[in-house]
Amino acid sequence: MSGERLSLLIIGGYGTFGGRLARLLGDEPRLRLLIAGRSLEKADDFVAELRSPKDGSEGLGSSNLGATLQAVRFDRDGDLAEQLTRLRPDLVIDASGPFQCFGQDPYKVVRACIVLDIDYADLADSTGFVASIGGLDAEAQAKGVFALSGLSSLPALSFAALEAMAPRFSRIDAVAAGIAPSAHVKIGLNVVRAIASYAGKPVSVLRQGRPALAPGLIEAMRVTIAPPGVTPLKSRNFLLVDAPDLALLPGRFAGLQSSFTGVGTEPQLLQRLLGLAAGLTRRKLLPSLTPFARLMQRASHGLAVGEHRGGMFVRLSGLDAAGQPLACGWHLIAEGDDGPFIPVTGVAALVRRLLGGVRPESGARPATGELRLEDFEAEFRRFSIVTGIRAESEGASLPLYHRVLGSAFARLPAAIAAMHPGEPAGSARTASGRARVERGSGWLARIVARLIGFPPAGEDVPVTVRFTADGEKEIWTRQFGDKSFHSQQLEGKGRDRHLLTEVFGPFRVLVALVPEGERLRLVVRGWRFCGIPLPLFLAPGGETYEEAREGRFHFHVEIGGRLTGLVVRYTGWLVVE
Structure with a gap:
């Protein structure tokens, strides 16, 4: 596809993540970006803003805008074959969600793309959705298209960091990963709904090498995110969240003993209150926190105090080549408003590889291992984002x-x-x-x-x-x-x-x-x-x-x-x- 024009249909293109993806790819003249959603009016407004943003608008400006932009209406519950045939995209990117709430037929968009020979990628963070997309692998291979799920921070970026550190180990016993958003980031309602859906509910993890259930947003791990040579984030507790990594890690590391994925929000007082609310769900005093998602979002926006910095970590522990204990951590810190762009850098890297003639193998699968850490870091250079690896237990001597x-x-x-x-x-x-x-x-x-x-x-x-x-x-x-x-x-x-x-x-x-x-x-x-x-x-x-x-x-x-x-x-x- 090198040198050719690529048409992208971004479902949820004016939303929290789709909008950031459009901003990130807007400087590429070989792209045709179809900004799609149920509201054509909102899509039109977003395209107008992207072409001439107001002073102080978020993200990348329009001075380098080179892509062709078009607002379109797209309804995932409508006639998918008719809509996709009319729009004729080369790649469909699903940036909507929450994927946990896609109902009885969660893969209907994916299947419609496969039938029409259209490549597909998404930003799903739903464990079930990402882990089970392989059920469509034979159909995708037969059609010669790819369908990649989970091209987000968890699991695509976390697995890229994991693969960069894995060669240091002869055996990996435990894997932990977490995201620490800035308190000043305006978290989207769909993200809050996804978190609320499993608050206090059993989350599948590994404990002592065996499958176990742990309470979502209750079990915790304290971590300090600190890339070498950078002022660390404030140490914080990360609460367990249901992420695709938890389902995919056992297949990557035979004999893995422990797994954890978490979120560490500021202020920590608000997070502690969220943990207490999750406890009510765990004790069956509340059926779910989902009805309170909008209230949770408003509380998050109203209590934006502290540093405007966010981060992420991936930590492995096990044995090194000599059989000695080793712990190794990959750390990331993003300044200001740059952190919210991290979840879309994987899709941006995939698109730039496509434009360079590098195409994923055909088939439907989770996006783990699809990109290297270097692919993400090339996108990070557009922002104030610093990463680094600490071989933590090697420092004792x-x-x-x-x-x-x-x-x-x-x-x-x-x-x-x-x-x-x-x-x-x-x-x-x-x-x-x-x-x-x-x-x-x-x-x-x-x-x-x-x-x-x-x-x-x-x-x-x-x-x-x-x-x-x-x-x-x-x-x-x-x-x-x-x-x-x-x-x-x-x-x-x-x-x-x-x-x-x-x-x-x-x-x-x-x-x-x-x-x-x-x-x-x-x-x-x-x-x-x-x-x-x-x-x-x-x-x-x-x-x-x-x-x-x-x-x-x-x-x-x-x-x-x-x-x-x-x-x-x-x-x-x-x-x-």
Whole structure:
């Protein structure tokens, strides 16, 4: 099909996912996009908006619009043969849903496409729909067309990440995956209805290698999404959801012991309330949460607080080639409004492969293994989306900063990496240089500085830092002139996972390590006083980083807060002795 014009019928083309797919493919001049739905008026309005979006409209603009757009009416409950024959698409993409609610004949659109020699793909996330589409395989092969189901985050993207990590293992025992949408994303009603349909209901999973039932939106797993070298998402609980992965994984990994797919929404308080409501369904006090789907959607939109970032993870555990325990995780973080485009990147990648002459094999099947992780990442480059893999259990023997940064440690400039090589337990090393020290003048700033032991203000102050290894932590003793103070640095655990923890007296500060060019930025993500969590907006802030400048290690440390103002700022350079 390379060089030819491709006609796509997008069912639900002006909806939540179909609309984003049209925006993502709108720059391709070799495409004819039929924006389809039951309402021709809504389709017309969407096409008009896509051609000339208003200021601030979501997603990709129209400046690069090259595809031919046409609004059409399409009713999946109408005469499918007549509609498809009249529209003559090369590929039908079903972006409607919820697929869990397609009734007694869920595959009628798929069968109509096969009969008319039309290729088919969808964004289904319904376990039954995706897992059972193989029943049409013989018909599709006989006609020489493909029908791919589940070209979404779960299972197409999750399986692509899984396949990228699988070669590291000789045996895989457990697989877990989860999606963490930004609290500011306007979740579509069909998505909410799909989730509500299995809230509190039994979900098929694997436990100790055997099929088991676990309650949807009740069973939980805590995960911190943290691509190497990126400020992690806030640690959160993921509630079990019914996703196609759970049905498809046993066929991919013989002997798999455990499986889990979840969603981790913010604010977590709202998610806890959802879990409590699911408990009512589990105890038969409510037949279903589906009648409350619109209320759930409004609550989600009304409680949009926190960071405008979303993410996803896929985690495997088992044995490596040497038979040693290994855990490996693929992490993704998307900034702002870019996250909601992730579910449609698989279809976009499929379409671009078709335009390049690469066609899937004929047949009807789940879309797992159809695309590689590289295919998705090519689409991610259009957005502020970062991904990375952490070989998590391999870090146990690595130095502290290696463990926290993961593979991003290799991106550090040599002068910074040399300052964090790690030492055998009980050993120490020293670096010395010069510094400039500033102190805050506020009374509260002076109390905090005195409590921790920060040095007095001074110019061209001699400074020495002694790094002492003590098990898995490091003790940093800083000597500014005749004044010294020390802190402990260690790797965060539990909900502080993938963060560097630094302890100053009664204060514990949680820091993300973020390489940026010649700098290593230290971004405060939380803090505690005597073990008590304190509000992040009151945390000690300021620009803090390590920097390689003309081959020498430089530091810039600024500590202050809303209540204290500037406490201390010290800048300078060090050379390892």
